[in-house]
Amino acid sequence: GNSVTQMEGPVTLSEEAFLTINCTYTATGYPSLFWYVQYPGEGLQLLLKATKADDKGSNKGFEATYRKETTSFHLEKGSVQVSDSAVYFCALGSSGGGADGLTFGKGTHLIIQP
């Protein structure tokens, strides 16, 4: 079956540091890949997505590239801010987008210190 593995936190960085959160997946076929962010007290929000190999999703300075050869979708940001502190979830869905239920990683708690 499908599965997602992401680095466990918490990850603590200083403001303006470079961020990488690793995510690898196991799936049949050609899944779509997502990063969701959850701020305290709020629901999950879609951060970015990629629907086919070599696609790069980007939003709010975050980027992730769909790497089929390494089955990875690592999240990166060049310079983090305190406001980026949240829990980040990597997720996998069926090909074609989020039409079906998603398979999530365990989440990575990111803490950015001023």
Next chain:
Amino acid sequence: GAVVSQHPSWVICKSGTSVKIECRSLDFQATTMFWYRQFPKQSLMLMATSNEGSKATYEQGVEKDKFLINHASLTLSTLTVTSAHPEDSSFYICSARALAGEAYNEQFFGPGTRLTVL
């Protein structure tokens, strides 16, 4: 933007009672909603897919008679935990899939409901 609400945000109940959790899409219609369950420090696990006007589809290992799902309108799905026991204590999260617009097929998540069964 698309907003999904859940009610209640938290609930405490006695063992053996039933608890209903509502999931509403506030500003868009959703023929499909999803129910997830999250244990502490674990990922969200898909429980079932709720389809408006038809029976829900349950994931393997999820008891359909224990977790009753009703999706009676395009904006409301309910999850009823019947005869709840302490092992049902968890964080329940719903999502709703947008039917149209720029966010077509995107899932929007509710803030979750914390259930504690004593």
